Amino acid sequence: MDLITFAIPFFLIAVLTELALDRWKGWGLYRLNDALGNLSTGILSRILGLTYKSLFLVIYIPLYQLLQPYYQATGFDWSMSNGWHLALAVLAYDFCYYWKHRICHEVNVFWAEHLVHHQSEDYNLTTALRQSSGGLQLDWVFYLPLLLIGLPAEMVIVAGAIDLIYQFWVHTQKIPKIRWMEWLLITPSNHRVHHAQNKVYVDKNYGGILILWDRLFGTYQEELEGEPCIYGVRKPLNTFDPLAANLQHLKRMAQDAWYTKNWWDKFTLWFRPTGYRPPDAEAAMPVPSTNLKSFQRYNPQIHRARRNYALGQHLCYSAATLALLWYYQSLEIPSLLGAVALLVFGLVVNGRILDNHPLTKYLEPLRLALYCGVLPLLNTQFVPIFSAYIAISALVWGWLAITCKEDTVAVVCD
Structure with missing residues (x-):
């Protein structure tokens, strides 16, 4: 290890x-x-x-x-x-x-x-x-x-x-x-x-x-008493989806390379100074930077019960990840790739739950259905635990779908 x-x-x-x-x-x-x-x-x-x-x-x-x-x-x-x-x-x-x-x-x-x-x-x-x-x-x-x-x-x-x-x-x-x-x-x-x-x-x-x-x-800067740090990036991510986080800037550069008519920019923008965008691409798809004078952290409204559900799912993903990191060398390649894919999809959906994204009402049942499809492939000793996890998750998510429609509260207080 x-x-x-x-x-x-x-x-x-x-x-x-x-x-x-x-x-x-x-x-x-x-x-x-x-x-x-x-x-x-x-x-x-x-x-x-x-x-x-x-x-x-x-x-x-x-x-x-x-x-x-x-x-x-x-x-x-x-x-x-x-x-x-x-x-x-x-x-x-x-x-x-x-x-x-x-x-x-x-x-x-x-x-x-x-x-x-x-x-x-x-x-x-x-x-x-x-x-x-x-x-x-x-x-x-x-x-x-x-x-x-x-x-x-x-x-x-x-x-x-x-x-x-x-x-x-x-x-x-x-x-x-x-x-x-x-x-x-x-x-x-x-x-x-x-x-x-x-x-x-x-x-x-x-x-x-x-x-x-x-x-x-020449790149040192002391922390100044009169200048409190404002954390984050100037073009905010505005999602808790970890896959989207990894693709944020790469996606923007790919879009710029596609839309710009300047062939030199298509091939060189990747290696230009950070933040460089071809003028025509920037005009067509402006991405405003954060106004630090009125900065507010991304903090979507979400029902407390959904927040707790996302926390519970994250704890399950964390436990599964630790197990995978410990035992991955004993897995065959298809099994390893399958386990990673299921975990990635779960992390993405959980991030979108925290975003209060409307598609999660379809994505979370789809995730649980996919997990059901994996049951026959599992070692028999893990089937009861995995089945119980799916059943409890499905029951709680169904209850949330019925009871948590309009009433929303802030995730936490700033």
Whole structure:
């Protein structure tokens, strides 16, 4: 089991602790819909990652083997058991991460993937778990320089996991500035800046573990007392559907490439600065940016009972995901793909329930019907549990369809 999968239970304990404190202290950091949207996007990232092979490994390992004579001549010999070697590997990885992260904010096609992490309009520990599904697999190129120092692929993977795990704790609003740390490390304060859409904060503080890179390369911005952070992206997502979250910017670029009459733009807009749109496509399909002076978080009205239903379904998907991450290596490819597809469809429908989308009255019964169709394919020991889940879900959803028609309340109070 990889380090990130191993860390998931600890992440969830930390989230529950912050949530409990939020409710006890009345901080107002958590909204159920946004938190479930973040967690669903994280689940989608993990389960889709089981269905394809890392392009990084496909390219990096053969190149590493090809460069063996160079490593022997230069004396590069890294050892995972050597603590200093691992520390240097993390340092080298974090340097590459800085440039990868920076380019992801500055170039359209890279932003299409990284954007997912910034869509949440709240900022709490669930935001850290909001990760892209990585379908484009473009970031491998930024770690190729690690070949120059002979870093083995397994050490790159471990260093990357350490880098990502470190970043979890900085996604909170309740830890103030830590003066001595602000000069060297990524902290909650300087990472809040990174997630803010205020003009003064945009495209700042790209480091993963070290803020030192930002200070060296001119992208550092301190959190200002007179400028509270407004979280999210300037062109809001406005849905809790995790699949739509991953396709948001990619879909917009594809539409622009289709509608623009300028052939040069059709092929180059993908690699232009983030936010670039061909003038004719923008005129035909304007997408206004958020007015920060009148900013309101996306918070659709939904009946309390439907909210609780969505929470219950999410807990079931989370349990199924943990089981899948634990046992996926024992599954045959068709079974794995089928399990992932059912989970993805469930996450999409659950996100649309939180959106109060009218089509969910058809989509949720369709999802349960599909699950019924899977029953004959299951191991007999799982059939009773799965059957009970489907029956209870169907009964509750039917009751909601009858009783929750007009009466709506806010999901949570801001």
